[in-house]
Amino acid sequence: MKISTHIHQQLRLKNGLITLILLGLIGGMAWLSSQHTLEVDITGNAGNTLALQSQKVLSALPDPVAITAFIPKGQPVRLQIAQLVDRYSRIKPDLTLSFVDPAANPDKAHELNIDAAGAVVIDYQGRSEKLNFIDEAALSNALLHLTNANERWVSFLTGHGERLSDGQANFDFSEFSKEMDRRKIKAQSINLANIQAIPENSALLVIAA
Structure with a gap:
């Protein structure tokens, strides 16, 4: 599957520091929760x-x-x-x-x-x-x-057999999405066949073939 240069440009993250922290803390905060009261x-x-x-x-x-x-x-x-x-x-x-x-x-x-x-x-x-x-x-x-003035979402690309953010199969991301939701990080599924551009609120695009 090819993604156009235009879409690549849309995927540039305006809040790079926040996104890096977000990625590190999805796992890190889960570990802290299980280890400390x-x-x-x-x-x-x-x-x-x-x-x-x-x-x-x-x-x-x-x-x-x-x-x-x-x-x-x-x-x-x-x-x-x-x-x-x-x-x-x-x-x-x-x-x-x-x-x-x-x-x-x-x-x-x-x-x-x-x-x-x-x-x-x-x-x-x-x-x-x-x-x-x-x-x-x-x-x-x-x-x-x-730290996020605007609500940010993690977008999961679908439509070409990718793993689903809310699917229940063992290769899907339902548990990962639940953990993000618990951390107040929103998840959404998008299909490029049905939309013209990546949503502006996307802080991260996940392509999981």
């Missing part, structure tokens, strides 16, 4: 360092990051969150953390749809992510998502 990670031998994937995410954030933890006063998890975020702020000093007691600020908690159990809100460049569970993998993935 907040409690284990901050008390283990590796508790003073961040994974290389997390450090790469921070390097792609030129502007300040504000993290607000809506956690009731007196909860031990406050200290755990502070210890986790401290590892990020050592690398990125303009990443800050503040605590808010949901019971003392019910209007703000209601506005953000935060219940009594609490949540963590990350703000960056006017965009925000809310986490109901936080560990290194969850926080780094939320920061990664905030």
